[in-house]
Amino acid sequence: MRFLQAVPALFMICLAAGVMIGTAGLAFWDGFTPGARFFPGLLSAAAVILSLALLLTLQRGTDAGRPELPDAPGARRVLAAMAGLVTLALLIPVIGLLPAAGLFMLFLLLVVLRAALLPSLLTTAILLVGVEVIFVRWLAVPLPAPLFQ
Incomplete structure (x- = not known):
C-alpha cells in the first residue's frame, strides 16, 4: 500500500519537471516584472516541495493511515x-x-x-x-x- 500512497507525489514531481522543461525557453524575469516562466516555476517548485514532504512522511511512517479509496x-x-x-x-x-x-x-x-x-x-x-x-x-x-x- 505504500507505493500506492507515493504515486500522487511521484506524479506531481514528474508533472512539475514537465512544466519546467516545457517552459525552458521562456524568461523567468523580464525587466521589472515577472516573465512568462515565473508563475509556472513557482507552482512547480511548490509542487516538488510538497511532494517531497509527502514522500518523507511516508518514508518515516508518520502518515495518517490507509488512504480512503472511492467506492x-x-x-x-x-x-x-x-x-x-x-x-x-x-x-x-x-x-x-x-x-x-x-x-x-x-x-x-x-x-x-x-x-x-x-x-x-x-x-x-x-x-x-x-x-x-x-x-x-x-x-x-x-x-x-x-x-x-
Missing part, C-alpha cells in the same frame, strides 16, 4: 471527469476554448454531478460570459480559436 460510484465519477478532461483537450483545437469549456462544464454538472438542468445552464452561461468579458474583452487575452475559422 464504485465515486470511481465512475472520477473516470467520467477524466474522460471529460481528455475530450476537452481534444475539442479545444477543433471548436475553440469557450464552446469546449461550456460543453465540459455542462458535462460535469449534468452527467457527473447530476445537478438540475436550470442551475447548470445558468452556471455555464455565467462562466462563459465571465471568461469572455474578463479575458477576451477587458484583458485582450487571445483564447484558442477553432481550426476552421
Whole structure:
C-alpha cells in the first residue's frame, strides 16, 4: 500500500519537471516584472516541495493511515471527469476554448454531478460570459480559436 500512497507525489514531481522543461525557453524575469516562466516555476517548485514532504512522511511512517479509496460510484465519477478532461483537450483545437469549456462544464454538472438542468445552464452561461468579458474583452487575452475559422 505504500507505493500506492507515493504515486500522487511521484506524479506531481514528474508533472512539475514537465512544466519546467516545457517552459525552458521562456524568461523567468523580464525587466521589472515577472516573465512568462515565473508563475509556472513557482507552482512547480511548490509542487516538488510538497511532494517531497509527502514522500518523507511516508518514508518515516508518520502518515495518517490507509488512504480512503472511492467506492464504485465515486470511481465512475472520477473516470467520467477524466474522460471529460481528455475530450476537452481534444475539442479545444477543433471548436475553440469557450464552446469546449461550456460543453465540459455542462458535462460535469449534468452527467457527473447530476445537478438540475436550470442551475447548470445558468452556471455555464455565467462562466462563459465571465471568461469572455474578463479575458477576451477587458484583458485582450487571445483564447484558442477553432481550426476552421
